[in-house]
Amino acid sequence: MNPTAAANSPAGALTLAQEKQVAAAAALRWVRDGMLLGLGTGSTSAQFIIQLGAAVQNGLKVQGTATSLASEALARQLGIPLVAPRRGLRFDLAVDGADELDGQLRLIKGGGGALLREKLLETASNYLLVVADSSKLVPVLGRFPLPLEVVPFALPWVLDAVEALGGAPVVRMIKDDPAAYYYSDQKNLILDCHFGQIADAERLATQLKTIPGIVEHGLFLGLAKAAVIVKDGAALVLRPGEAARPAAEFAELP
Numbered sequence: 001m002n003p004t005a006a007a008n009s010p011a012g013a014l015t016l017a018q019e020k021q022v023a024a025a026a027a028l029r030w031v032r033d034g035m036l037l038g039l040g041t042g043s044t045s046a047q048f049i050i051q052l053g054a055a056v057q058n059g060l061k062v063q064g065t066a067t068s069l070a071s072e073a074l075a076r077q078l079g080i081p082l083v084a085p086r087r088g089l090r091f092d093l094a095v096d097g098a099d100e101l102d103g104q105l106r107l108i109k110g111g112g113g114a115l116l117r118e119k120l121l122e123t124a125s126n127y128l129l130v131v132a133d134s135s136k137l138v139p140v141l142g143r144f145p146l147p148l149e150v151v152p153f154a155l156p157w158v159l160d161a162v163e164a165l166g167g168a169p170v171v172r173m174i175k176d177d178p179a180a181y182y183y184s185d186q187k188n189l190i191l192d193c194h195f196g197q198i199a200d201a202e203r204l205a206t207q208l209k210t211i212p213g214i215v216e217h218g219l220f221l222g223l224a225k226a227a228v229i230v231k232d233g234a235a236l237v238l239r240p241g242e243a244a245r246p247a248a249e250f251a252e253l254p
């Protein structure tokens, strides 16, 4: 663990960066030889990929497909064998972060702009395991603006339609160049939409699906089987609607 990060946190507490490492390490315990893995995107997923890479160097035999060009580059650099999308391809396990999750494991994803590929791979996975630091768990989704991936030509109409649904959309710009649009790996735009608290995520997801030009939205509903979150330095497993239990209790996928 990075000692500088630890030194910046209150006595005994882990930093969020350290929590991501702890969550990733717990997830790695359930990876088995021969698994085909969906590799997530973002800082927590990167921790998982880094630790997975070390395990592969030590002889673990797995293959993966990445949810973004960034994760693909990281996996390749670490020597994790990669497989391209093909008919019938299904993953034993996908491990990915989230921008928010609630107690039912409804997720908001897409803070890193990878929501489309994430949804594709995670829908094609037998098991989606979320890895998250303690800041991600919320009682009700909506503090984090909901990302939408939008075809550039459709932008004006999608802005109108999202506003009509009560969302305040903001076109994502490049952090280091606020005058330039951010484009996803598929060359689409990302809208970050402030809906306030999302009381009925299923209804909103259905409504967003009817808007032409929205390629995908960042609500991941009914996909996650379990989440590893970190509380007071310990990895805990959450399953939809169940109380959290120590990750150490699970020898196999929770």
Ligand SMILES: O=C[C@H](O)[C@H](O)[C@H](O)COP(=O)(O)O
Pocket (backbone or CB within 6 Å): 040, 041, 042, 043, 044, 045, 096, 097, 098, 099, 108, 109, 110, 111, 112, 113, 114, 115, 118
């Ligand atoms: O598009 C990005 C993904 O949905 C990420 O998994 C999400 O933004 C969480 O990222 P992080 O682990 O960096 O908080």
